[in-house]
Amino acid sequence: MKFDIPLARPDLSGNEESYALEALRSGWIGHGDFIARFEREYAEMCGTRAAIACANGTVALHLALVALKVGLGDEVIVPSFTYVASANAIRYCGAEPVFVDVDEATWCLDPTRIEAAITSRTKGILVVHLFGHPADMDPINHLASLYGLWVVEDAAEAALATYKGRPVGGLSTVGSFSFHVNKVFTSGEGGALTLNDPKVEGYIRMICSHGMDPRRRFFFPVVGYNYRLTNIAAGLLCAQLERRNVFLDRRRAIISLYEQLLRGVPGLEFRPVAPWAVTSPWMFSLIVDQAQFGCTRDRLMAHLATHRIDSRPFFIPVHTLPVYRDGARMRNLQLPVTERLCAHGVNLPTFTTMTDAEVERVAECIHGIRK
Ligand SMILES: Cc1ncc(COP(=O)(O)O)c(C=O)c1O
Numbered sequence: 518m519k520f521d522i523p524l525a526r527p528d529l530s531g532n533e534e535s536y537a538l539e540a541l542r543s544g545w546i547g548h549g550d551f552i553a554r555f556e557r558e559y560a561e562m563c564g565t566r567a568a569i570a571c572a573n574g575t576v577a578l579h580l581a582l583v584a585l586k587v588g589l590g591d592e593v594i595v596p597s598f599t600y601v602a603s604a605n606a607i608r609y610c611g612a613e614p615v616f617v618d619v620d621e622a623t624w625c626l627d628p629t630r631i632e633a634a635i636t637s638r639t640k641g642i643l644v645v646h647l648f649g650h651p652a653d654m655d656p657i658n659h660l661a662s663l664y665g666l667w668v669v670e671d672a673a674e675a676a677l678a679t680y681k682g683r684p685v686g687g688l689s690t691v692g693s694f695s696f697h698v699n700k701v702f703t704s705g706e707g708g709a710l711t712l713n714d715p716k717v718e719g720y721i722r723m724i725c726s727h728g729m730d731p732r733r734r735f736f737f738p739v740v741g742y743n744y745r746l747t748n749i750a751a752g753l754l755c756a757q758l759e760r761r762n763v764f765l766d767r768r769r770a771i772i773s774l775y776e777q778l779l780r781g782v783p784g785l786e787f788r789p790v791a792p793w794a795v796t797s798p799w800m801f802s803l804i805v806d807q808a809q810f811g812c813t814r815d816r817l818m819a820h821l822a823t824h825r826i827d828s829r830p831f832f833i834p835v836h837t838l839p840v841y842r843d844g845a846r847m848r849n850l851q852l853p854v855t856e857r858l859c860a861h862g863v864n865l866p867t868f869t870t871m872t873d874a875e876v877e878r879v880a881e882c883i884h885g886i887r888k
Contacts (some may be wrong), residue, residue, distance in 0.1 A: 548745075
């Protein structure tokens with residue numbers, strides 16, 4: 518179905534076209550200068566020593582886990598309330614995701630539930646800064662250092678969010694980002710890793726590019742991948758980053774307009790924001806309480822669709838998906854917070870070029886179903 522108001526729409530009205538054209542006209546459509554520029558600027562934004570561009574957020578996670586030597590039989594702690602790619606990247610390494618519930622106050626990994634999931638096979642914690650909100654990193658990093666684990670941040674949805682004043686991506690061993698078309702910054706497909714350790718950086722750069730030894734051309738000491746980003750995509754990202762404040766301000770204004778128009782509606786719950794968090798304004802989220810609101814989340818979404826407004830349900834908990842549920846059953850896994858949020862949550866259209874009138878139309882439609 519074609520929607521009048523889609524869930525997301527990229528804003529390419531800055532220098533995107535001219536940078537893409539510059540890459541095309543120069544012939545540097547594979548490797549090129551935009552990649553180094555993007556990496557420099559992104560590292561600076563995240564407060565890390567380095568950033569590495571790559572093809573998408575899924576391979577960014579895979580590269581991080583391979584560099585951290587995750588292998589067959591290892592376990593990695595991860596929330597079930599996430600996009601499936603977080604768990605899949607663990608499986609690519611032959612390791613098992615061990616799902617832990619999220620905190621009601623952040624919708625991210627609950628630090629108080631992690632310790633019980635640690636075993637002798639646990640290698641690390643894959644934190645997800647879900648829907649733009651940072652996870653509570655201090656207690657997670659503390660536990661990790663106590664048990665000798667690494668921490669990776671899946672910040673795919675959380676570009677420029679901050680935790681106690683520090684940007685995500687620089688709060689752990691490695692940060693991972695996505696520039697998929699529905700993200701705050703996009704190049705259609707794209708990803709990045711942020712990190713401080715030069716040894717890990719060197720290894721990731723090597724395996725991102727077939728595993729070629731940087732000192733010896735066409736010598737491959739390890740099995741690598743081709744997970745590189747193109748210069749055209751990096752050009753788009755450079756243009757997007759130039760307008761980062763415009764993007765953030767407009768998205769924040771959209772989210773506060775939604776809140777203003779929907780505050781006080783019985784049965785609608787907004788996303789909580791911890792006092793130490795500045796969120797990345799990704800997609801506006803609501804939890805629908807059927808008893809109080811008068812209809813289910815799914816009926817609300819169907820109602821929006823009949824008014825040509827797109828929306829999307831929260832993720833199906835990863836531990837309940839066919840490829841992961843046997844392991845979860847074996848552990849008799851109960852994740853009540855994840856299950857409640859995922860069953861009742863919905864994301865609403867949020868994009869830079871969305872007008873106030875469009876936000877008002879979505880809100881009116883939501884009010885309309887209660888009449
Ligand atoms: C939390 C999370 N992790 C990983 C990914 C994967 O990123 P990509 O789609 O760029 O592969 C996404 C979504 O796109 C995501 O939302």
